[in-house]
Structures are given as C-alpha cells and as structure tokens.
Amino acid sequence: MDFFYVFLVGTIIGSFLNVIIYRIPIGESIISPPSHCGNCDSRLRPLDLIPILSWIALKGKCRYCSSKISYRYPFVELLTGGLFLFTYIAVGIDQKLVAYLVLGCMLIINTFIDMDHFILPNIILLFGLIAFVLLTVFLPFISWRDSFLGAFVGAVPLLILFLLTKGRGMGPGDVKFMGVIGLYLGWKLSLLTLFLSFILGGIFGILLLATRIKDKTDAIPFGPWIALAAFISMYWGSDIISWYLGL
Template sequence: MVLLIFILGLIIGSFLNVCIYRIPLGKSIAYPPSICGHCHTRLKPLDLFPVISWMFLRGKCRYCGESIDIRYPFVELFTGILFSLTYWKYSMHFILIPYLLVTAALIAITFIDIHHHIIPNSINLFIFATFFVFNFSLNFIPWKNAFLGALIGGGFLFILFLFTGGAGMGMGDVKLAGVLGLYLGWTNIILLLLLSFVLGGFFGMLLLALKIKSRKDAISFGPWIAMAAFITLLFGNDIIRWYVNLL
C-alpha cells in the first residue's frame, strides 16, 4: 500500500505541476493537454511518466532539446513522499482522503507562492469546499471546533495584516489560515500559527545569511504556513500532548 500511495503521489504531483504553472496565469488546468513550455509541442504519453520521463530524457525536451525545469520531477517526488508519510500516519483511516487532498493543495500553494508571491483564491476555495463535503459525509471534526479554528486562524492573521499594512503577508495567507482552521480546530490552528512563525523566522534568517535573499526582497509566508500545516496534520495532537505533559 505504501508503494501504491507513493505512485499515486507521483501521478498527483504531475498534475500539480500543471496547476502550479497554469493557475497563476489564469489558464485552464484541463485544456489544452500538456505541451512543452518552449516549443509548444503537444507531449505524448511517453513524455509524461512522472520522474521517469524526465530522467530518460535527461532533463530535456524530446522535440526541441530545451532543458526541463528540475522543479517538475521534484514536485512529483515530493508529493509521493508526503503522500506516503500521510498514509504511514493514518493508514486506511477515513481521514486519509481529505488529508491527502489538503496535502496536494498545500504543495501547489507552496510553489506558486514561492514563484509568484500569491496564494490563488481557487486553491483556498478548493480546501474550503472539500472540507464541507468530507465533514458532512465523515464528520471527522465537530463543526463548532472547526468554525472556531477558522475564526482564530483567519482572524489572527487578519488583525496582523491590518496592523502591519500587509507587510510580510497578504490576504491569501489570511484566507489559507482560515480554511486550514476548519480542518484543524482551535487547538491545532494555534499550534500551526506558532510553527509557521518559527519556521518562517528561522528560514527567513537563513536565506538572508546565505545571501539568497536580501532585506529588500519579498519572502513568501505561504510556504511556512503550508509546512506548519502538514506537520500539524500529522503530528499536531502528539506535539500538544507532549507539551502538556511537560507542564
């Protein structure tokens, strides 16, 4: 099952590459079929095997010879690994499907925000809609807890957004924290907020120290929310129990 989930992650990762490229440009993710970004030749099935096709073609387009961004196989592998970790944590529990969907959305958000400094409303809406579909059918979190989580997550970042004038974060981050609060509830969304600021601060300073970014460069906050969300989805309750036992 781990292998099957990993392969599923590779396939979903290939689709996420389409989303990452097309959604910020306002293009359809369904049509036209996949094409080379350089010569615009329609890709054949042999060109679309996740990771394998990139390795077989040595990272170059079969038709024009231009390099294919390493981001494509990386996103596919990354999705496969995160899907496998999610399965390792939850096995075939009913919560697995909604959590895999949220994980896929978080991956797309991460790479879009890194490259474009935006979090598309369409992806936040996807997370929002899937929550209602799955919570109505599976009832995996009490509604009161979910709405309180959304209020705390979105509300806290919205207040911060107002006080800072949007410096360091945008309304996309606010909306993302709100919809993730639905999944996590009020206790775990507090943990997510704490982790996101710790991760953002640490890696932000690291990027500055390595001179990858300068003080004038924008550093997206969405990836740190996404990273904190994945950690919280998998280990949030364990972390909170550990902290309470320390007290």
C-alpha cells in the same frame, strides 16, 4: 504492494499538481490545451508523461527540442507520492485519510505558487473550502465546532497583523490560507500551525538576511512556512502538544 500503489497514485496526482502550479497563476485552463512543451509547444505523448521516470529517461530535456525541463516537475511528483505514502502509513484507512490528502495537495500547490508569484490564488482556497464541506458531509472527520474555531484562531491573528501593518507584514492570501487550513485541523492544531509558521519563517528570514541573499526591503513569501507548519501539525501535532503540556 499497497504502499507501492499508494505512492504511484500520489506521483500521478503530483503530475497534475505541476499543471495547476504552472497554469493557474498565468490564467490558463488546467484542462485545455493538453500537456505540451513550454518552449516548442509540442504536444507531449504518454511516454513523456510517466511521473519521475520520463524526466530521468529524457535526462531532464524535452524529447522534441532538447530544452531543459525543470527539476521541479519530478520533485513535485516525488513529493506528492511521498505525501500519499506517508499519510497512508500515519493515518491508515480512516476518514481523515482523504481529508489530509486533499489538504496536503493544497499545501503543495500553494507553496510553489507563492514561491514563484507571491500569491495564494483564491481558486485554490475556494477548492479547499468546497472540498472540506463535501468531506464533512459525506466523510465526517472533524466536528463543525472544532473546524470553525480552527478557522477563527488561525485567520484572526493574521488578519490583525495584516490590518496593523497595512499589508506590509502579511498578505490577505495568507489570512485566507490559514483560515482554510484551520477548518481541516481544528483549533488546537491550528494554533500550533500558526506558532510554528512564525518560528520557521523567522529562522529562515534571519538566515536569508545573515547570508545577504535578501535584504530588509525584499519580500519573503509566508505561505510556504504556513504549509510546512501545517504538515508538521498534521502528522506530529498531537504529540507536540502532549509533550508541551507535560513539561
């Protein structure tokens, strides 16, 4: 039953992440007005807001105007529920659990915002920074030295790339994003995240160019690949590093 409750809490948090993903980039408050249909502006009732199940029961349509509701809403809820469950299984009742859940939520938010708007909002990164400080004070899960080194080795290479390309190869948001991630992961996992993000982003970029979905002049967000690399490092980073050193 513990697994069910952890997953359930994750889906509820995922529903709130949907609000953040939609409202932050357009400058709306995440508190007011209450949840409403983006088409007819009808206020949503509790039965309309049950994670995943409401979307299925309504067949992906608004109860009041029958406009389509994006599949992304249940997907983010399901993804966040999976994040909570998988992290709970992987970490257990440990001080890292809360830290990794906070980091995971930030990764999900920034992934979808960057995909839609090509930005990584400062307010989300600031939240991640403040949450890190509070967690380190009350639930210390990593040394300050390792955190600062993680932020340094994560952000500085991207900062150099940003300066050398004058912002054409990397955005300032990516630099700050990687710096905040480094605080949570430490220098070893931060380096691994950086390495994996370039590999993942490079492979995806080549596939887009090869299939002509994108051309050389199109911008491709890098934030999602940083986030995916960070997820891999969170769960399997130590094993990957041990495997590599053992070669």
